[in-house]
Amino acid sequence: MAGAQQDQMEREAHAENGVSGSDAAVTDVATAASAAGQAGAASISVENPATGQVVATVPDLDAETVAEMARRGRAAQQHWNAIGFEARGRVLLRAQKWLLDNGERVIETIVSETGKTYEDAEFAEVAYGVNAFGFWAKNAPKYLADRHVKSSQLLVRGKKLIVRYRPLGLIGVIGPWNYPLTNSFGDCIPALAAGNSVILKPSEVTPLTSLLMAEGLRECGLPEDVLQVATGRGQTGAALIEQVDMVMFTGSTRTGRMVAQEAAKRLIPCSLELGGKDPMIVLSDADLERAANLAVYYSMQNAGQTCISIERAYVEAPIYDEFVAKVTEKVRALRVGPPQGPGSVEVGAITFPPQMQTIEEHVADARAKGARVLTGGNAMPGPGRFFEPTVLVDVDHTMKAMTEETFGPTLPIMKVADAEEAVRLANESPYGLGASVFTKDAAKGEQIARRIHAGAANVNDALINYTALELPMGGAKASGLGTRHGAGGIRKYCEEQSLVVTKMALKREVHMFPYKARTTRLIQRFFKLLYGRGRRD
Numbered sequence: 142m143a144g145a146q147q148d149q150m151e152r153e154a155h156a157e158n159g160v161s162g163s164d165a166a167v168t169d170v171a172t173a174a175s176a177a178g179q180a181g182a183a184s185i186s187v188e189n190p191a192t193g194q195v196v197a198t199v200p201d202l203d204a205e206t207v208a209e210m211a212r213r214g215r216a217a218q219q220h221w222n223a224i225g226f227e228a229r230g231r232v233l234l235r236a237q238k239w240l241l242d243n244g245e246r247v248i249e250t251i252v253s254e255t256g257k258t259y260e261d262a263e264f265a266e267v268a269y270g271v272n273a274f275g276f277w278a279k280n281a282p283k284y285l286a287d288r289h290v291k292s293s294q295l296l297v298r299g300k301k302l303i304v305r306y307r308p309l310g311l312i313g314v315i316g317p318w319n320y321p322l323t324n325s326f327g328d329c330i331p332a333l334a335a336g337n338s339v340i341l342k343p344s345e346v347t348p349l350t351s352l353l354m355a356e357g358l359r360e361c362g363l364p365e366d367v368l369q370v371a372t373g374r375g376q377t378g379a380a381l382i383e384q385v386d387m388v389m390f391t392g393s394t395r396t397g398r399m400v401a402q403e404a405a406k407r408l409i410p411c412s413l414e415l416g417g418k419d420p421m422i423v424l425s426d427a428d429l430e431r432a433a434n435l436a437v438y439y440s441m442q443n444a445g446q447t448c449i450s451i452e453r454a455y456v457e458a459p460i461y462d463e464f465v466a467k468v469t470e471k472v473r474a475l476r477v478g479p480p481q482g483p484g485s486v487e488v489g490a491i492t493f494p495p496q497m498q499t500i501e502e503h504v505a506d507a508r509a510k511g512a513r514v515l516t517g518g519n520a521m522p523g524p525g526r527f528f529e530p531t532v533l534v535d536v537d538h539t540m541k542a543m544t545e546e547t548f549g550p551t552l553p554i555m556k557v558a559d560a561e562e563a564v565r566l567a568n569e570s571p572y573g574l575g576a577s578v579f580t581k582d583a584a585k586g587e588q589i590a591r592r593i594h595a596g597a598a599n600v601n602d603a604l605i606n607y608t609a610l611e612l613p614m615g616g617a618k619a620s621g622l623g624t625r626h627g628a629g630g631i632r633k634y635c636e637e638q639s640l641v642v643t644k645m646a647l648k649r650e651v652h653m654f655p656y657k658a659r660t661t662r663l664i665q666r667f668f669k670l671l672y673g674r675g676r677r678d
């Protein structure tokens with residue numbers, strides 16, 4: 142069937158099914174992707190989780206196609222690297238403008254494939270992308286500038302020592318479904334700024350945003366094949382690891398371990414941003430109104446499907462009842478349902494079908510072990526996939542809701558005797574992504590934050606570290622390996638090359654052949670003089 146004809150039939154089918162014009166617009170991106178893919182390829186249906194309707198289909202690319210994309214990506218990389226930071230920065234700044242101008246279309250696409258609210262798409266995705274384009278355009282030359290180094294080693298005195306960053310070549314970015322712009326496409330930006338070409342494998346559940354962003358970058362002058370989107374399932378991701386020079390993976394800890402193993406087989410670097418079970422600690426002297434507002438927002442925002450969501454709260458006994466009452470009242474007031482534009486609902490859909498079972502299982506397990514549900518607790522009737530915003534109390538660490546990543550709109554709150562117990566329980570987790578501490582004593586808060594084994598800890602705030610692109614963001618323990626953002630967030634897409642340049646030198650250095658006993662003794666004496674002094678208590 143000719144592409145245009147198929148296009149038309151799909152539009153008609155959508156119209157018959159009552160799919161909105163916006164969903165049909167989303168199909169444009171996907172059909173363009175199909176055309177760019179290969180005829181006869183298997184395909185994946187993309188569903189709107191808020192309505193249950195199929196909004197598009199994309200190709201499920203096989204290993205052979207991925208290998209061909211890699212060949213094209215490698216060929217395109219050389220020119221892209223050669224044009225330098227300034228020219229690459231210009232493309233990124235045009236893309237920043239493009240994203241501002243096309244914000245509504247991008248939000249529509251994100252909402253159509255994730256079911257998240259308009260605000261979750263605007264504040265945590267589009268706003269992130271706009272900031273990130275500008276940030277990497279400006280900072281890539283600074284972070285990747287040659288570093289001139291001074292050494293204490295006498296053998297290199299008078300020589301020029303440089304650390305230089307060279308792009309690795311072809312980067313594979315594999316992303317999850319919860320933030321198709323921020324956490325899938327977002328990692329492509331520094332990789333591109335460094336002079337690499339990129340193949341992005343978005344989640345099979347949410348490929349449309351990546352396709353649209355790639356289209357936007359092409360419009361902004363990104364040369365052909367510098368950024369390619371390989372739509373497909375897990376097997377497409379596995380095939381990508383076989384081809385690239387480095388893999389940036391965001392997703393579950395389980396898949397992250399597999400990615401690390403495959404990368405190790407090829408001896409290529411990998412950076413892993415994985416799951417979390419972020420604790421919130423509320424001390425007796427906290428501003429309770431602020432603590433309650435942030436607890437509700439950062440556990441329910443994006444329907445709890447954020448790697449650095451507040452997933453569990455530990456509250457000191459004296460203020461526990463008041464805190465729980467405030468949180469419960471605020472959670473009860475949240476509106477849940479299909480997003481209908483700005484201001485329509487606070488909590489959107491559960492994007493990934495199997496996630497619903499995990500949320501239900503965690504709530505059921507907590508109930509069975511004695512927890513009380515103060516509000517919510519149930520999946521909502523369709524169409525669409527929604528879970529009631531839920532507050533759980535009388536919880537402990539025998540319950541999955543307190544120890545495993547729930548990734549849903551739930552907040553279990555546990556009473557603790559004091560800060561010591563809270564810190565111990567916060568650290569009693571295989572994860573270590575983020576954490577937060579609430580107290581009016583900022584110095585005490587900082588001391589507690591330092592004792593939490595997590596990649597980031599906020600005092601009187603939560604998650605906000607993610608927005609400061611100067612700060613490294615990554616996980617400790619089973620939450621990941623490596624960081625995004627900051628200098629490390631772009632240097633990881635490069636290999637370091639050490640350069641030693643000798644301008645003026647002797648014909649022969651003193652330590653070289655032929656060895657002579659007298660020279661050796663002299664050198665030994667010199668070493669003793671050099672390193673033998675100084676206090677050693």
Ligand code: NDP
Nearest residue numbers: 317318343344345374375378379392393396414415416448
């Ligand atoms: P998954 O681990 O299931 O999938 C992540 C990506 O890997 C998807 O694109 C998936 O493809 C792909 N994939 C699956 N199998 C393989 C394989 N064998 N080789 C290569 N790629 C593969 O994670 P989710 O999509 O379920 O994402 C949710 C998880 O992501 C949560 O645990 C969350 O905490 C974490 N996360 C971490 C963040 C961080 O910054 N630390 C940020 C956001 C999320 P497909 O979907 O097609 O199966």
